[in-house]
Amino acid sequence: MSDKFQNKYRISSARLQNWDYGSNAMYFVTICTKNMEYYLGNVVDGKIVFSNVGVIADILWHEIKNHSKNIELGAFVVMPNHVHGILMICGNDIESNDATDGVTDGVTDGVTDGVTDGVTVETTHALSLPLPPPPPPPPHPPQPPKTIGQQRFQNQGKNTLSSIIGSYKSAVSKHAHRMGFDFAWQSRFHDHIIRNDESFQRISEYIRNNPLNWLNDKLYNIAP
Numbered sequence: 001m002s003d004k005f006q007n008k009y010r011i012s013s014a015r016l017q018n019w020d021y022g023s024n025a026m027y028f029v030t031i032c033t034k035n036m037e038y039y040l041g042n043v044v045d046g047k048i049v050f051s052n053v054g055v056i057a058d059i060l061w062h063e064i065k066n067h068s069k070n071i072e073l074g075a076f077v078v079m080p081n082h083v084h085g086i087l088m089i090c091g092n093d094i095e096s097n098d099a100t101d102g103v104t105d106g107v108t109d110g111v112t113d114g115v116t117d118g119v120t121v122e123t124t125h126a127l128s129l130p131l132p133p134p135p136p137p138p139p140h141p142p143q144p145p146k147t148i149g150q151q152r153f154q155n156q157g158k159n160t161l162s163s164i165i166g167s168y169k170s171a172v173s174k175h176a177h178r179m180g181f182d183f184a185w186q187s188r189f190h191d192h193i194i195r196n197d198e199s200f201q202r203i204s205e206y207i208r209n210n211p212l213n214w215l216n217d218k219l220y221n222i223a224p
Contacts, residue, residue, distance in 0.1 A: 028194055074086030074200075
């Protein structure tokens with residue numbers, strides 16, 4: 001985990017280039033405050049005591065499911081200089097299939113029928129004779145296929161992990177600043193794709209016990 005905190009604790013690695021972050025999966029997310037400052041509270045006797053901004057961060061995390069589609073929330077904790085949480089995206093694939101079916105139906109029922117009716121009525125008139133097809137466009141050199149990571153920039157604003165976390169961070173910052181509190185997030189966040197139940201149980205336990213183990217945490221007393 002030490003590589004996550006190089007270069008003044010900015011996450012140097014990008015999202016996985018071969019993974020669609022809008023696909024159904026479980027994600028372990030860590031979001032750190034700017035320069036690892038203790039903006040969100042402190043740990044006393046193994047329990048987190050929220051600051052005012054920590055209260056906002058806690059409340060708005062639980063609001064994610066009310067503002068994003070196909071989201072379930074797993075274990076979550078606000079720590080003095082970061083938050084840990086599990087997000088489960090479930091249902092995006094089904095919604096995409098439904099959207100495709102709608103487009104197909106629209107083409108079949110509307111566009112095709114209209115063109116067919118027009119040809120039937122007008123083919124007895126000389127003006128309805130077909131025109132010669134236009135010349136083909138000049139060939140373009142083939143372009144290498146884009147990776148999923150490159151295609152991700154075309155999907156900003158959709159129900160992806162980045163858009164969900166971005167909205168959450170923005171909401172916390174907006175409310176904190178509106179109430180006059182000094183606060184800033186680190187510009188990026190770290191994610192881990194949870195691939196099996198054993199990993200899910202282990203990470204959930206780690207999150208729940210984070211306050212109890214704070215003095216041994218790698219993020220405890222980290223200075224920029």
